Amino acid sequence: MNFKEQFGNFAKDFNARLDGFLKSLDGCEPKILSDSLKYSLEIGGKRIRPVLIYAAADLIGVPREKVEGFALALELVHTYSLIHDDLPEMDNDDFRRGKPSNHKVFGAGNAVLAGDGLLNTAYSLLFKECAKGAEYVSAASFLCDCAGIYGMIAGQSADLLHERDENCTEEELFFIYENKTGKLLTAPLAVPAILAGGRYLEEFKKLGHHLGCLFQITDDILDVEGDFSILGKTTGKDDSEGKSTAISVFGLNKAKSMADSFLEKCLDILDGFEGDARFLKELVRYVRTRRD
Secondary structure, three states: OOHHHHHHHHHHHHHHHHHHHHHHHHHOOOHHHHHHHHHHHHOOOOOHHHHHHHHHHHHHOOOHHHHHHHHHHHHHHHHHHHHHHOOOOOOOOOEEOOEEOHHHHHOHHHHHHHHHHHHHHHHHHHHHHHOOOHHHHHHHHHHHHHHOOOOHHHHHHHHHHOOOOOOOOHHHHHHHHHHHHHHHHHHHHHHHHHHOOOOOHHHHHHHHHHHHHHHHHHHHHHHHHOOHHHHOOOOOHHHHOOOOOHHHHHOHHHHHHHHHHHHHHHHHHHOOOOOOOHHHHHHHHHHHHOOO
């Protein structure tokens, strides 16, 4: 099975689980709330984080059923973050995945509530996982920390803080990358390791850090060189809004070189695994070469 087929199978398995969750939202009132929740969950996305958690679990021999609940909770957290990220007070983007952003369809207030609803529901799912044993508690706690004030939210705050900051340092930029993007790419790798008693946990945490930097630098490059018809979101916004990025701090050529360096770091870590890491290697290569 080639990379594209295997990625598709992982995504298909996750989407089947997501479909069950979407059906459960039929009883959510008022209807505008359930509609706004479904809208952002259904408009697509690559499902990289659920794919990562499934692939990492397969690599180290963790049964799929042990990570499915975490995969759903993680995707809800990720989707909430995108809804809020698109708001006028944040990145102010009218499009997400080629369609109008949640707040453009349902209004800013309902978009805030949709994001809040997804986050709270994700935590409810994680509470249910905690009932299964101590290792599930540890995995849920790790995921929550990645999403919270010592993770993604810290990165988002720093991202806003350094808008139009012509003196943003390399250290400050990578704080943004590690937290805003890296933490929610570390969580799907670390959760299976925690459920396996800590096996390969440190390696997966390092991989998540490097993959987060690779992903965000590639995003910065695509904001300059990407095409809206492929990306599905507005390009050129980083520069127009004075965002601190790898391009603004290092320049385009050095940013590309740094992305290549993080790719090699990811591949080096995966070389140290005993199992078949070919899929994950292809996935990090895909992150570097993606156009969407």
